[in-house]
Amino acid sequence: MFHPGHRARRRPGGLPQLTDPAATRLAGVGTAVPETVYTQRQLLDMLAVTDPRVRSVFLNSSIEQRGLTLPTVGPDGAPVPESQGELLRKHTEQGLALGRAAIENCLADAGAQLSDVRYLCCVTSTGFLTPGFSALLIKELSMDVSCSRLDVVGMGCNAGLNALNAVAGWARSHPGELALLVCVEVCSAAYVFDGTMRSSVVNSLFGDGAAAVAVTAAADDEEHELPPGPALLHFSSRIIPEAVDAMRYDWDDQHGKFSFWLDPQVPYVVGAHAPGALEGLLHGTGVLPSDINHWVVHSGGKKVVDSVRINLGLTRHDVRHTTGVLRDHGNLSSGSFLFSYQRLAAEGRAAPGDLGVLMTMGPGSTIEMALARW
Numbered sequence: 001m002f003h004p005g006h007r008a009r010r011r012p013g014g015l016p017q018l019t020d021p022a023a024t025r026l027a028g029v030g031t032a033v034p035e036t037v038y039t040q041r042q043l044l045d046m047l048a049v050t051d052p053r054v055r056s057v058f059l060n061s062s063i064e065q066r067g068l069t070l071p072t073v074g075p076d077g078a079p080v081p082e083s084q085g086e087l088l089r090k091h092t093e094q095g096l097a098l099g100r101a102a103i104e105n106c107l108a109d110a111g112a113q114l115s116d117v118r119y120l121c122c123v124t125s126t127g128f129l130t131p132g133f134s135a136l137l138i139k140e141l142s143m144d145v146s147c148s149r150l151d152v153v154g155m156g157c158n159a160g161l162n163a164l165n166a167v168a169g170w171a172r173s174h175p176g177e178l179a180l181l182v183c184v185e186v187c188s189a190a191y192v193f194d195g196t197m198r199s200s201v202v203n204s205l206f207g208d209g210a211a212a213v214a215v216t217a218a219a220d221d222e223e224h225e226l227p228p229g230p231a232l233l234h235f236s237s238r239i240i241p242e243a244v245d246a247m248r249y250d251w252d253d254q255h256g257k258f259s260f261w262l263d264p265q266v267p268y269v270v271g272a273h274a275p276g277a278l279e280g281l282l283h284g285t286g287v288l289p290s291d292i293n294h295w296v297v298h299s300g301g302k303k304v305v306d307s308v309r310i311n312l313g314l315t316r317h318d319v320r321h322t323t324g325v326l327r328d329h330g331n332l333s334s335g336s337f338l339f340s341y342q343r344l345a346a347e348g349r350a351a352p353g354d355l356g357v358l359m360t361m362g363p364g365s366t367i368e369m370a371l372a373r374w
Contacts, residue, residue: 289313
């Protein structure tokens, strides 16, 4: 986040030099997916889909496989229908397992312990729990009962960056202490199997998974101990009110349960507004779009990723981690961008001084962005 008096300066080489000694940094990242993985063709066979239009949606999604927690198969070979209560129990049980694994992997990557965590923020959009995942995970992991916490529920695929903004704010006001953001999405707890195109678009796209990222700001006397991850310099949000109904998770009277709805025009609406969202993020920083070295974009689906890429003038290489996550896991909702960030971090190509943009898209319709510097 930029502070009063913060400025971006141009070096002789033309790249901006951004300075913010109070910036928060990403100190580690971890992910988790179910052990049960299905290819798109396996899912089509399991659902006995013969409609060529539906088969085309699955097979032209740029998704090869996804981790899912599906119901048992009945005598007819089809998944046994699940009640809303059964879906919520699956959301809770599988969410706790995935969330725990993501946290443990994240802390290992950060070189930290559970006892180091002073703030826990949990994000989910695939079920409703009270108490939420933050309280349940603190109990599950025997974390310090004085750990501050926050639950972000129902914001959708963009919510990871909304929550990261809040987590970064907490870390900045508590220098030297460790905060965790955990995105837990059990998308198979929101599936409806009815063969309609509405349900098929959702069923062809989403996967289960959890992702966690550790965030910290160094105390004044600990600047030499800053983690190697990027500093979070600035966040921005752009809502598209005229597309408020384009992405929904609401009650389906016909099936007596909640279900997703995605308007076919979503990719084009998001793509068309992406340049304006980027302009808002970079306004006043001195940073040009051409200065950005790395892009971490939500794996929303083939069409939305292509639309964003084309409208922002990005290359396929720029979104390689986004498309790789989509290929291997599908759309993981709020945690997708952290899966992409993990791949970028593992690649080891980000150099000190490099700039990056984190971008998520979701209901509202909304585009969230963050500017980062390694």
